[in-house]
Amino acid sequence: MNYDTKTSFDLANLKVLVVDDQEDVRRGLKRLITTLGCEVEMSPSAEDALKLLRKQPIDIVFTDLKMDGMSGEELLKEINQEWTDVMVVLITGHGTIELAVDCLRNGASHFITKPFDNKEIIAFIERAGYGILARRQARDNASKQKSRTLIAADKAMRRVMELVEQVAPRKVPVLIEGASGTGKDLIANEIHNHSPVYEKPFVAINCIALPDSLLESELFGYKKGAFTGALKDASGLFEQVSGGTVFLDEVSSMSPLFQGKLLRVLQEKKVRPLGSDVERPVDFRVISASNRNLEELVHKGEFREDLYYRLQVMKISVPSLKDRKECIQALAGHFLKTTAAEFFYDEHPVPELSPATMEVLLNHSWPGNVRELENTIQRALIICQGDKILPSHLGILDDSYVAESLFRQELTSYEEGKQQAIEAFQREYVQTVLQRTDGNISRAAEMCGLTRAALQRIMRKLQLEPGKVTQ
Numbered sequence: 001m002n003y004d005t006k007t008s009f010d011l012a013n014l015k016v017l018v019v020d021d022q023e024d025v026r027r028g029l030k031r032l033i034t035t036l037g038c039e040v041e042m043s044p045s046a047e048d049a050l051k052l053l054r055k056q057p058i059d060i061v062f063t064d065l066k067m068d069g070m071s072g073e074e075l076l077k078e079i080n081q082e083w084t085d086v087m088v089v090l091i092t093g094h095g096t097i098e099l100a101v102d103c104l105r106n107g108a109s110h111f112i113t114k115p116f117d118n119k120e121i122i123a124f125i126e127r128a129g130y131g132i133l134a135r136r137q138a139r140d141n142a143s144k145q146k147s148r149t150l151i152a153a154d155k156a157m158r159r160v161m162e163l164v165e166q167v168a169p170r171k172v173p174v175l176i177e178g179a180s181g182t183g184k185d186l187i188a189n190e191i192h193n194h195s196p197v198y199e200k201p202f203v204a205i206n207c208i209a210l211p212d213s214l215l216e217s218e219l220f221g222y223k224k225g226a227f228t229g230a231l232k233d234a235s236g237l238f239e240q241v242s243g244g245t246v247f248l249d250e251v252s253s254m255s256p257l258f259q260g261k262l263l264r265v266l267q268e269k270k271v272r273p274l275g276s277d278v279e280r281p282v283d284f285r286v287i288s289a290s291n292r293n294l295e296e297l298v299h300k301g302e303f304r305e306d307l308y309y310r311l312q313v314m315k316i317s318v319p320s321l322k323d324r325k326e327c328i329q330a331l332a333g334h335f336l337k338t339t340a341a342e343f344f345y346d347e348h349p350v351p352e353l354s355p356a357t358m359e360v361l362l363n364h365s366w367p368g369n370v371r372e373l374e375n376t377i378q379r380a381l382i383i384c385q386g387d388k389i390l391p392s393h394l395g396i397l398d399d400s401y402v403a404e405s406l407f408r409q410e411l412t413s414y415e416e417g418k419q420q421a422i423e424a425f426q427r428e429y430v431q432t433v434l435q436r437t438d439g440n441i442s443r444a445a446e447m448c449g450l451t452r453a454a455l456q457r458i459m460r461k462l463q464l465e466p467g468k469v470t471q
């Protein structure tokens with residue numbers, strides 16, 4: 001099961017606006033850009049484009065330079081003032097190339113000449129798009145996690161918090177290891193927020209999402225002409241973070257080549273932008289995270305040992321949720337409150353977790369860790385109609401039981417097989433629930449979402465006795 005709720009690097013999340021007074025140009029570009037999955041809007045004039053920009057977020061604007069009324073150059077100026085994140089690409093004919101080059105100095109990102117070179121346009125959107133999505137994810141993560149409270153209600157997590165407080169004021173590299181969903185992002189944010197540079201940028205880079213070439217241009221920057229579409233110099237995130245924190249998420253997925261390049265930056269505190277001979281000084285603290293054991297990867301020769309020692313000057317290991325059950329109650333209570341605050345419109349009383357529900361939560365193995373618990377509570381809160389969250393609202397009991405019992409079926413007639421499967425499911429389900437409640441039928445009934453009488457009926461049919469199943 002996938003408990004990941006992170007933003008994906010799908011170009012479908014990108015919105016492009018094409019501004020041109022010629023309908024065939026608008027349509028042609030839209031057709032081409034749509035093949036990448038991006039959403040494309042069209043405007044016949046710069047005035048119309050401004051109206052559209054005020055109404056909805058746009059990532060990249062392709063605009064003709066010469067149009068009746070407001071020109072593409074004027075549109076660029078307006079966009080530069082009001083929507084600083086929007087990239088502007090100019091569409092030029094032969095007569096306007098010089099003007100387009102001028103516009104590059106005034107903030108345009110790129111220009112394309114008619115007739116269009118489709119490959120160049122696609123390459124530009126892919127590169128620019130991944131950059132936009134990477135920066136958006138970094139921003140979203142930072143602001144989402146900043147406002148999140150880290151619950152440390154068990155011994156292991158309290159120890160993690162002690163380490164966080166010890167390392168936060170020092171500019172040492174920290175490596176956070178733990179399974180997916182254990183809270184590594186949250187911990188990285190805590191370190192930054194407790195550090196003296198908490199007001200400086202915190203930039204998260206998901207190394208798994210970006211291919212090497214993009215990782216390099218995003219982090220190190222590039223020089224004009226370094227690759228097709230690099231029409232002007234650009235600084236990388238390592239430079240832009242100026243004194244803040246860079247969070248390298250999923251470091252284990254970096255290629256050996258990039259590991260070497262990163263090591264040089266960490267050792268020399270300098271970056272060489274792509275296509276440049278000149279190194280530029282950088283200043284940042286690095287926090288990295290991995291859900292694989294990096295030391296093991298070093299032994300297997302899959303991760304550079306020298307880089308490993310650079311990254312793990314301080315190592316924080318976050319245990320999986322199944323090994324820190326003492327904190328499940330506090331976490332569940334916390335997610336109930338935060339989810340209700342987020343989802344409920346009015347002063348709706350927050351439903352409680354029934355004792356049986358709490359028992360199911362404590363006994364579940366949580367392969368998706370805290371993220372799975374958070375998702376489970378969110379789902380339960382939405383499904384639950386009354387003031388108590390019951391085990392049946394959690395959605396973590398049924399599927400495996402049905403699947404397991406069906407799997408064990410021998411081939412008989414369909415009806416007979418179905419009957420056997422139902423009985424096998426009922427037996428296994430009821431036995432498990434009775435075991436979990438130490439044979440207490442009322443609590444077991446509550447856990448199943450059945451009345452006490454209905455549960456007893458099933459038990460009689462299956463000749464189950466509460467005392468026997470708990471032995």
Ligand SMILES: Nc1ncnc2c1ncn2[C@@H]1O[C@H](COP(=O)(O)OP(=O)(O)OP(=O)(O)O)[C@@H](O)[C@H]1O
Nearest residue numbers: 148149150151180181182183184185186291370371
């Ligand atoms: N101790 C905690 N207290 C409160 N919320 C937590 C805690 N640990 C994790 N969470 C929440 O659980 C979710 C998953 O956490 P996070 O994204 O930090 O995990 P991760 O270890 O980085 O996962 P992945 O390896 O998949 O990137 C987030 O919504 C986070 O806020």
Ligand SMILES: [Mg+2]
Nearest residue numbers: 184185249289
């Ligand atoms: Mg993470």
